Each structure stands twice: as structure tokens, then as C-alpha cells.
Amino acid sequence: MNLKIYLGMLHQAEQTLAESFRQVAEGHGAEPDVHFLCRTLAGQCDRHGELLHPVLQRYGESREDNEPERLHAEGLSTTREGPVGLLRDLQDLYLLASLVDITWTMVKQAGSALRDKELLEVVAKCDAETAIQLRWLQTRMKQAAPQALVAAR
């Protein structure tokens, strides 16, 4: 069953997102809301990984499938500086969280077809939080963009 490919992708994507949230938290300590919330949200991603664990045990997890990575989403290696740097870092987080979000959606589709109640419960809990992560990133970026793109020197 190919579900294990998607479970592997999902596990990897949550880990990448968690690390990137931490990276941004540390890189933007002068923005206290970004700093503290990114740490909280990194913790959410860690928990998603834990909740996935029993599912991975049952279906397996493949990180080497027949479809090699063409689009690389390896997470943030380092953070940027200044108002535009913050905006771009948040935008990178948004892309990574979107990947997590759509992957949960595909896993949910499979779970529905499998009538796997346990899997669907995990999806419901985690994907709701991912959706809020995306909304927060969008809220914060919309707030930052005018000042960064128009007024900052």
C-alpha cells in the first residue's frame, strides 16, 4: 500500500516544520510574538509526530519511494534579518506549513477509504492545528507586509 509513502512525507514535513519554527523563533528574538509563538507551534509539530507514531507502526513509513523528490522542501537553514527578512522567513514557514496541511488532507482521504477511525482521529486533531498555524502566519504576515515593503528603509 502506497499510504506509507505519504505517511513518510508527512512525518518528514512535520519535523522540518518544527525545526524551522525553532529556527525562526531563535532568529527573531526581537519580535517577541514571533519568538514565543514559533516555539509553541514547534511544540505542536512535535506532538503531531508523536500522535502519528502508532499509525506509522501499523502502515510503515517509507522515505525512499519510487518517486524521488523533485521539489525540495528542506526547511530553513538560517534566518534573515530586518523587516523584509522577517516577512520572508514567515513566508517560508507558510510554504512548509502548506505542505504539511495538504499532506494531512491526502492522508485523510486514504484514511476515509480505509475506514480507519484511529487514523481519522489523529488527522482531525493535527490538521486543525496546522490550519490555525497557517492562519496565524497569514495574519502576522499581513500585518508586517505594508511596513516592511513600503516604509522600511
Place this chain on the structure above:
Amino acid sequence: MVDRIANIWGSRTPYARDGLWPVRVDQVLDDGVAEADVDRWVQSACVLCSNGCACDIAVKDGAMVGIRGRAQDLVNHGRLGPKGLFASRQGVSNKDRLISPLVRDNGQLVECDWDTAMRRIVDRSRSLLAERGPLSHGFYTSGQLFLEEYYALAVVGKGGIGTPHMDGNTRLCTATAAAAMKESFGADGQPGSYTDVDSCDALFLYGHNMAETQTVLWSRVLDRIAGPDRPKIVCVDPRDTEVARHADVHLAIRPGTNLALMHALVREILARGWEDTGYIRDHTRGLDDLRKAVEPWTAEAAAATCGVPAADIREAARIFGTSDRIVSTVLQGFYQSSQATAASCQVNNLHLLRGMLGRPGCGVLQMNGQPTAQNNRECGADGDLPGFRNWENPDHIKELARLWDVDPMTIPDWAPPTHAMQIFRYAEQGSINFLWISATNPAVSMPQLPRIRDILTKPDLFLVVQDLYLTETAQYADVVLPAAAWGEKTGTFTNVNRVVHLSDKAVDPPGEARSDLDIFLDYSRRMEFTTLAGAPLLDWTGPEDAFEAWKNCSRGRPCDYTGITYDRLRGGSGIPWPCNEDHPDGTDRLYGDGVFPTDPDYCESYGHDLLTGATVGAQAFRAQGPGGRAQFKTAPFHPPHEEPDEDHPLRYTTGRTAYHFHTRTKTGRSRPLTNAAPRAWVELAREDADRFGISEGDLVRVTSRRGRIEVPARVSGIAPGTVFAPFHYGYWETGGSPGPHPTAANELTLTEWDPVSKQPMFKNAAVAVEKIGDATGPAPAPTTTASRPAMAPGATPVPATTGGDAAQATETPGAEPAPRFPDAINAREGSQR
């Protein structure tokens, strides 16, 4: 005569449930002035806390010589607190007042005329707007101006310049009250009324030291307590406050754990089946999510997190679950702490669960800290839009544009209005270069002062400060504008329970000082802001024009003022809004019909996720179904981000004392008040004092990761592990800067804010305490308040705080019956004016 420093709340006038709070008229006249000498009494209301006590100012020979409470007013039934009695006029009639504008020349502030000062402001403003646009401009105002002044500022900023960077120090005091009501009920607007105190049989005070922050409201509670059927009192506060001393249950929880406690209370109500299922079914949505969120929070779980016995949590829940009529009040212990909005929403949730809203004795009072904070929220000189309009609703923006006759694109609606902490961050980063601060003192009141001082002194920041005195903030300004004070100008303002009062001009301002309204109007004129039709944007000639314009803006909104006139406000009681054709005498309490302003076309906000502050958005909000229902909203508990560790083993919290207001610009100039609380102190529990070898009065150094203060220690009844410092004590008497022994509580606080209300967190930080000097006497902290000493056996007693001759007031029991809503609204005294 009563010493109102020794006896903060005055003499008791007990009354029973559902009775009227008896009248007691408090009065002070200057030495040597008799009642017969007074030329005239001028109607006003007090601006030294959010209570809004109506008063009359005694005027003799063109000077303010006394004050008395207004017997016929619904708010205070004649009473005044120590700050109103001893600092209202004393705080403004002072030789230190600014009497001329100042401009900075060669590094020094020098006196100049208004034309020079305003020209300097307008030149910089124009050139920045031309070069960098409206986002280069920020305005940081107050909770202490008048309605008319906020509305003028809002129109100038949002309709003239078009900047989203407008906020007030209301962000520090009352932002969470507004946010919690928007989330739960769909719009700002206090559900309850002070009259609910008369009828309740249980009173819950959440992080609200009412005895010191609203002394007259606490007198009302004390009179119920002294009556035949006292309400049960539950107090949530880490300090041994006067409220705690009267409480049936005192939950002295660890700072930063409010939400865990609230989850347990909600869970207990649901687990015991104490909720009102009919009310929930008909008037709310979201119960399932609430139930899920509180499920892990048993009384035992909360007890472990909060550091209080589980049995006390259960008892508090039992009182809430089984009392017939309940009032809850909430203030800074919740608003300035972790997860402020989520914790305050849980108070709303408890009332919704039990259907305890909109009936006598059943009310929520999400309090304000300042006298006119409510008006800043209504008028939109802060991070709100005028008339509780919704910045995410394009129709609301168009309404404003029509009202002002400006291009809708001028009004910044692309993102939430910028909150104060972010305005200062943009100034720090150099993208805001023009900052106009009115009637507030961020150099003492904002968190993490070393950073705030760095921002205010940045060479690329053009700083305008408009105030009564040369405050710590004003000394950094490029232009200082002398403002007229309370009693020297006319305008209206609105208190915590929506009661609108008029404050008439009693005397002329000193020197060249001008009303804040005149200053904003002058700026607008000089900037040549115009409407689409080419008329001046603000063509008002005085406060009454502004009030009439505001009424138009408020029409049809929750804060509808259209039935109020200056004339109606003279001679009787203040009037609670909404006051319009449907409610000609105003409205004592909201939501009696269980219909809430959550209609998507009408609401002030579509709401937020309470953990992150992510906006819900129009589409998702509409998908929740038709409006009219209140919403159960909450978030998972998250421990505070800074917790005690080896280097900083104690929890630090800040607050106020009964004898001072804010940064003491007024109260610090009143002799009775200053004698009662002359200098800064810090409070420690006996256990902690013993552990660190500290005795009463010893000089201690309190250190956080951000700074230090060095002040005498008071060993008090505060919860062990917690340290308290009053935030009033800046540096204006001692040269304006910290010096060798810094005293401002905010040297230590951290820069962090609630994700929804954006209110800074003044009530949680980790600190270390060490003794650096022996006591030369007891700490300069009052003994009449929460700072009362906890004496070691055999120690020399600390002398009691008294006021002596300078603190005598008369208290006259009312001859007439107490005012009652709505009769009091239309009753007029005979020859008042």
C-alpha cells in the same frame, strides 16, 4: 470629619440586597474656605480611576478650591475616593505645570510660542508624508483625554493622514476587556452595571484589587458586606488584598496560571451539571469545543499548576454553580498576565454557562483601568475603528468614509490597526519617524524601560509630547505642547459601566496651555486636511461640535449616543449608553434578551484563535451560522514563557496602590497622597524574606534579565515565591533618569503581549532578590492596603498610615432618596448652575 487617608473607603452605610445604595456626600474644601465662600460649583466627574464618580468642582476667584461628590448620580451616590478628594484639583493646580510650548534647539528644550511649535510639527509631518508616506507616522495617546479629543485624533489619523499606527496606553490597561467582549459577544460593550452589586448574592473578583483600583465601587461592596445579607466573595489574587481579607474563598494563585484555574472552574460547573442548558441552547454556540478544552483540568490538576488547594477551587466553583445572582469583575491580574484574553473569556463563559447576564445582580464587569479608556475604544484613537466598527468589514469602512467624506482607501483597513508595542518596535527599527504622544508617560509605564528609553532618544525619531507636566517622556521630546487639564476644559467621558458624564470647564488653563482638542484641531487646520468636497476635514469650533459629530458616528452602533446632549448631561445623573430613540433614558445593562451583537454584518470583530491570535476571517465567521448568539471561546493552557530558575528564583508581579494613579504626574503632587505612599518599595512573603535574610525596610536589589531596581522591602502577606512592586515610581522628582538606585517597576518587566488583545504582560517575570543595605526604618509602603506589613513576632510595629489634618473630608448622609435607574436620568437639581 473623616481622615480619608487612614480610612480609604470612608464610613459604612450598610444596605440589603435589592435595596438602594444610600447616599453619602463626600466633600473637601481648601483650608480657610467655607461653603458660603464658594462662587460656584461646576459639574464634572473624576478622572483618577475608571470608576467615573460624578462630582462638582468648587470655584472661588477663578481657582478650584474644593470638590464634592454628586448625590444624584447613579455611579457614586455622592462618594469620592482619596484620589478624587486629594489629587483631582491638587494634581493640576501646581507650579510645575507647563505654561508654554517647548522646542528642542541645540539639544535643549526652550520656550517658544504656539506658532513656532506647531510649525515645527507640521513641517516635519509634511515632509515625512511626502517622502515616506503615512506609515512613517504614529500616534500614542491615553486613557485620560475626553471623548471629543479622541474622536478628533481618530479622524485626523485615520481619515486625514491614513495611518494604521494609532494606539493608546489603553493597550496597557484595558485592551483585554475589549478583546474578551469582542470574542465572546461580538462587540465591545459592558454587559453589566454597578447596580448589579446591589442585587448579587455572589461576587467574583478575578485579578481585581477593587479596594485599591476603584475605591468607591469597593465602598458599595463593603456596604453590601456590612448589610444583612452579604454576598459571598471569591478573590483570585496572589496578594493579601483588602478584597482577599473579606473573601469567603481566596485563591492566591501563582502569577501566570490564570487560565488553568479558569479551566478547572468551567470543568467543575459542567461536571456537576450546574449549567443552564436552556440558555446555552438558545443563546450560545461552541459548547463542545469548550468542554473538550477543559476536560484535562480537574481541580487537582489546576491545584498543582496554580499552587492553591483543590478544595478551594471546588468551593469557588460551588459558589459560582449554586448562587442565584452572580457578578464577576476582571482587571489587570488577568489582563496583564499570560493568556489574558483566553482567561478573561472564561469569565464570560462561566456567566454564559449559567445564563447569568442581563438580569439584576447577574453581570460581568470587564473593568477598565483609566477614566476615559472606554472612549478611546469607542472613538478609535487606539487600535479600534470609531463606533465599534469592524476593520475587516468593507461596508463599515465605507460608512466611515461617507461620514467623513474621504476616500475609503485613505482609511487603513488592510491589516489590524498597529498595537502600541508594535508602534514602538517600528520606531526602534526606524520605519516610524514621527511619534506624537499625548497624555501618557511610556518612559515609566511601558515594559522593559531600558529599551523604551533607547527608542525615545533615537535621533531619527521626531517626538512630540503633549502633557500637563515635563514628564520623564516629555524630556526626550523634540516638541513639548502644554495641555489644559481636567477642570480647565469641557468634554465628556464614559466609565466602566457605560455611563457618560460631562465635565465642564471650571477655570482657565495656566499660561499658554490649550485643550488637547484645540491642539488636534489646530494641527488638522495647519495640515490642510480636507474632505472630498474640499471642505476642512474638521470644521468643529469646540467640544460640543465634536460631540454632535461623534453622535452621528455612533448612530446605530452598540455605543449609540444619539439620545444624549450636553444639556441632558447637566444637572442630573450621567447616562449609560446606548441612549437613542429605542432607549431614551439609556440602558442599565445589556443582553437582557440574550441577543448578542454577533451578526456578521454588525459585529465589531470576526474573532481570533485565542492561542495564536490568528484572525478567523469573514468567511469562516459567517459559516458558523447566523448571528445573535454568544460564543464560547477558549484556548489550551500554556505555562508562562519566563518561569523561575536557579538564577531568578522568584515570580515578579507589578501593580498599583490606592494612593497613586499611573506615574504619579497628578497624585505625586498631592501632599496627603504622597505622604501616604512617598517612595517605591517591593513586597516579599515572610518565608522568602527569611530565606534571603531580609527584614522589613532593608534595601534590596531586585534583578531580572532586563534590569534592576533598588528599593526598600516590605514583608507582607503576599503568596510565597511572589514579589510585588508598585509601578508608579519613575524619576521626575529626581532629575528624570534612573540614577544609582532605579525605582521603576518596569525596569524589570519583559516585552511580551497577549496574542489577541496585544496587552503587555506586566504580571509575570522571573527575578532574584538580594539585600544590599540595612533598614533605616520601615518600607515607605502604606499599612492600610495590600502592602500591610506581616509582622515578625516581637518586631517593632510599623506606624499606621494616616493623613492627619490635611486629609480630612466631610461625609454627609443623604437627605434625599438614593438615585435609581431610570428615574435619576431625567431628575434635575434646581439651581445647580
